[in-house]
Amino acid sequence: MGSFHAMHIETRVTGFIEENCYLVSNPDTQEVVVIDPGDDAADLAARLRGQNFKVVAYLLTHGHVDHISALADLCADFPAPIHIHPADAAWCFTEQNAILGLYPAPRKPDCPLVDATEGMVFELAGASWTVLETPGHTPGCICWKLDAANALFAGDTLFRDSAGRTDLPGGNPRALTQSLRKLAALPDDLRVFSGHGELTTIGREKRENFFMQF
Known part of the structure; x- marks a missing residue:
């Protein structure tokens, strides 16, 4: 399992809706996991090539078009x-x-789909990734x-505030509401990387976020 220091998280803001795509890499191997490639496929591809990254997986938090529009193009190259x-x-x-006027229906990528359901653990880029429904x-x-980076990639379930x-x-x-209760039970210092907006923590949202006041 990769250590906290081994995994590097880079945020790439993509598209009209300013969606956060995350490139999570292991500097020792140059392996990278791409989370929610929402748009701007050419820019993402240039970054992957520029860093000599080897894409080992695409992880999706959900299926909305603003989180997957770059997927087909990236899969063709990586x-x-x-x-x-x-x-x-x-x-x-x-x-x-x-989304009329913003995004056409996304093309289906020519890469295999892997079911990700509650409790499954995937070993990717030297670290363990656990699925929470x-x-x-x-x-x-x-x-x-991603325990190796004290990180939760929350998609559009939880945002700062x-x-x-x-x-x-x-x-x-x-x-x-049930899902937010589930997240509230996680450690307060767990870093939350959301699908839009700024980095936060579980503890901060339990204190400040109206939607986490149970």
């Missing part, structure tokens, strides 16, 4: 398995996932917990 919850894999590459924003929302929308298709307010 093929690797795509880890996604099956509940979102069922619709994320269909017309249902287009956190539905509410979408039926298949998940968080990726906010939480995921539930008014989009598949949203469920009650499920989101």
